[in-house]
Amino acid sequence: MSDGNGSQQIEVLSGEGFAAGSIDGMGEGPGFRKIRKFLDVKEMGVNAIVIPPGIASGTHFHDRQEEVYFVHRGLMRFTLGQNDEHSVTLGPGGVLRVDAATPRSFENVGDEDAVYVCFGAHGGYVGRDGRLRDGDDRTSPIH
Numbered sequence: 001m002s003d004g005n006g007s008q009q010i011e012v013l014s015g016e017g018f019a020a021g022s023i024d025g026m027g028e029g030p031g032f033r034k035i036r037k038f039l040d041v042k043e044m045g046v047n048a049i050v051i052p053p054g055i056a057s058g059t060h061f062h063d064r065q066e067e068v069y070f071v072h073r074g075l076m077r078f079t080l081g082q083n084d085e086h087s088v089t090l091g092p093g094g095v096l097r098v099d100a101a102t103p104r105s106f107e108n109v110g111d112e113d114a115v116y117v118c119f120g121a122h123g124g125y126v127g128r129d130g131r132l133r134d135g136d137d138r139t140s141p142i143h
Contacts, residue, residue: 012038023048023072023115030055035117044121046071051114056107060082062100069096069106073112077107082119 034049
Protein backbone atom coordinates (compact mmCIF):
# COMPACT_ATOMS: atom_id res chain seq x y z
CA MET A 1 0.00 0.00 0.00
CA SER A 2 1.40 3.36 -0.96
CA ASP A 3 1.28 6.44 1.24
CA GLY A 4 0.63 8.62 -1.82
CA ASN A 5 4.28 9.60 -2.10
CA GLY A 6 5.40 6.26 -3.56
CA SER A 7 6.55 4.88 -0.18
CA GLN A 8 5.26 1.64 1.32
CA GLN A 9 2.74 2.41 4.10
CA ILE A 10 3.17 -0.10 6.93
CA GLU A 11 1.95 1.92 9.89
CA VAL A 12 -1.75 2.46 10.46
CA LEU A 13 -3.01 5.75 9.10
CA SER A 14 -6.36 6.87 10.46
CA GLY A 15 -8.60 9.86 10.20
CA GLU A 16 -12.21 10.82 10.59
CA GLY A 17 -14.15 7.72 9.57
CA PHE A 18 -11.30 5.56 8.20
CA ALA A 19 -8.14 3.58 8.99
CA ALA A 20 -5.61 2.04 6.61
CA GLY A 21 -2.57 -0.15 7.09
CA SER A 22 -0.62 -3.11 5.79
CA ILE A 23 -0.64 -6.61 7.27
CA ASP A 24 3.16 -6.46 7.12
CA GLY A 25 3.00 -3.66 9.66
CA MET A 26 0.73 -5.67 11.99
CA GLY A 27 3.19 -8.38 12.96
CA GLU A 28 6.12 -10.53 11.92
CA GLY A 29 6.61 -14.19 11.14
CA PRO A 30 3.86 -16.82 11.08
CA GLY A 31 0.55 -16.32 12.85
CA PHE A 32 -2.30 -13.86 13.20
CA ARG A 33 -2.36 -10.23 12.12
CA LYS A 34 -5.19 -8.65 14.15
CA ILE A 35 -6.69 -6.40 11.46
CA ARG A 36 -9.78 -5.75 13.58
CA LYS A 37 -7.66 -4.36 16.43
CA PHE A 38 -5.25 -2.34 14.28
CA LEU A 39 -7.96 -0.72 12.13
CA ASP A 40 -10.61 -0.52 14.87
CA VAL A 41 -13.14 -2.59 12.89
CA LYS A 42 -16.44 -2.69 14.77
CA GLU A 43 -18.96 -4.70 12.72
CA MET A 44 -17.06 -7.91 11.93
CA GLY A 45 -14.08 -9.99 12.91
CA VAL A 46 -11.18 -9.78 10.47
CA ASN A 47 -7.68 -11.24 10.68
CA ALA A 48 -4.87 -12.04 8.29
CA ILE A 49 -3.05 -15.29 8.95
CA VAL A 50 0.46 -16.16 7.75
CA ILE A 51 1.16 -19.90 7.51
CA PRO A 52 4.51 -21.48 6.52
CA PRO A 53 4.60 -24.28 3.92
CA GLY A 54 3.33 -27.65 5.15
CA ILE A 55 1.60 -26.26 8.25
CA ALA A 56 -2.02 -27.23 8.93
CA SER A 57 -4.59 -26.01 11.44
CA GLY A 58 -6.85 -28.02 13.67
CA THR A 59 -10.52 -28.36 12.76
CA HIS A 60 -12.93 -25.78 14.17
CA PHE A 61 -16.46 -24.43 13.74
CA HIS A 62 -18.51 -21.57 15.17
CA ASP A 63 -21.83 -21.24 16.99
CA ARG A 64 -23.03 -18.15 15.06
CA GLN A 65 -20.28 -16.59 12.96
CA GLU A 66 -20.29 -17.15 9.20
CA GLU A 67 -16.79 -16.74 7.75
CA VAL A 68 -15.30 -15.72 4.42
CA TYR A 69 -11.70 -16.60 3.58
CA PHE A 70 -9.69 -14.70 0.96
CA VAL A 71 -6.33 -16.12 -0.14
CA HIS A 72 -3.93 -13.23 -0.61
CA ARG A 73 -0.71 -15.18 -1.27
CA GLY A 74 0.29 -18.83 -1.59
CA LEU A 75 -1.74 -22.01 -1.99
CA MET A 76 -4.23 -23.09 0.68
CA ARG A 77 -6.28 -26.28 0.98
CA PHE A 78 -9.48 -25.94 2.99
CA THR A 79 -11.06 -29.19 4.28
CA LEU A 80 -14.75 -28.94 5.09
CA GLY A 81 -17.62 -30.98 6.53
CA GLN A 82 -18.44 -33.21 9.48
CA ASN A 83 -16.26 -36.01 8.12
CA ASP A 84 -13.81 -33.88 6.10
CA GLU A 85 -15.73 -34.92 2.99
CA HIS A 86 -15.00 -31.78 0.97
CA SER A 87 -11.75 -30.13 0.01
CA VAL A 88 -11.00 -27.02 -2.02
CA THR A 89 -7.56 -25.65 -2.91
CA LEU A 90 -7.33 -21.91 -3.56
CA GLY A 91 -4.52 -19.69 -4.77
CA PRO A 92 -4.18 -15.89 -4.80
CA GLY A 93 -7.58 -14.28 -5.28
CA GLY A 94 -9.48 -17.41 -4.18
CA VAL A 95 -12.50 -16.88 -1.91
CA LEU A 96 -14.43 -19.33 0.28
CA ARG A 97 -17.59 -18.83 2.41
CA VAL A 98 -18.27 -21.23 5.28
CA ASP A 99 -21.43 -21.50 7.42
CA ALA A 100 -20.85 -21.15 11.15
CA ALA A 101 -21.52 -24.79 12.06
CA THR A 102 -19.48 -26.32 9.21
CA PRO A 103 -16.24 -27.83 10.51
CA ARG A 104 -13.18 -26.53 8.63
CA SER A 105 -9.41 -26.84 8.66
CA PHE A 106 -6.65 -25.32 6.51
CA GLU A 107 -3.26 -26.31 5.20
CA ASN A 108 -0.58 -24.44 3.30
CA VAL A 109 0.07 -26.82 0.40
CA GLY A 110 2.42 -24.45 -1.44
CA ASP A 111 6.16 -23.83 -1.35
CA GLU A 112 6.05 -20.36 0.25
CA ASP A 113 4.36 -18.68 3.18
CA ALA A 114 0.62 -18.46 2.53
CA VAL A 115 -1.40 -15.44 3.64
CA TYR A 116 -5.17 -15.50 3.90
CA VAL A 117 -7.65 -13.02 5.33
CA CYS A 118 -10.66 -14.24 7.30
CA PHE A 119 -13.80 -12.15 7.80
CA GLY A 120 -16.45 -13.29 10.27
CA ALA A 121 -19.78 -11.85 11.32
CA HIS A 122 -23.32 -12.58 12.42
CA GLY A 123 -26.31 -10.37 11.84
CA GLY A 124 -27.30 -10.30 8.21
CA TYR A 125 -26.99 -8.39 5.01
CA VAL A 126 -27.72 -4.67 5.02
CA GLY A 127 -28.35 -4.32 1.28
CA ARG A 128 -27.21 -1.68 -1.15
CA ASP A 129 -27.30 1.56 0.75
CA GLY A 130 -24.61 3.59 -1.03
CA ARG A 131 -25.44 7.10 -2.20
CA LEU A 132 -23.53 9.78 -4.05
CA ARG A 133 -22.45 12.83 -2.12
CA ASP A 134 -24.64 15.89 -2.78
CA GLY A 135 -23.56 17.54 -6.03
CA ASP A 136 -21.73 14.43 -7.33
CA ASP A 137 -23.54 13.05 -10.36
CA ARG A 138 -20.92 10.43 -11.36
CA THR A 139 -21.99 6.83 -11.62
CA SER A 140 -19.64 4.14 -10.42
CA PRO A 141 -19.12 0.76 -12.10
CA ILE A 142 -18.41 -0.80 -8.69
CA HIS A 143 -21.37 0.43 -6.66
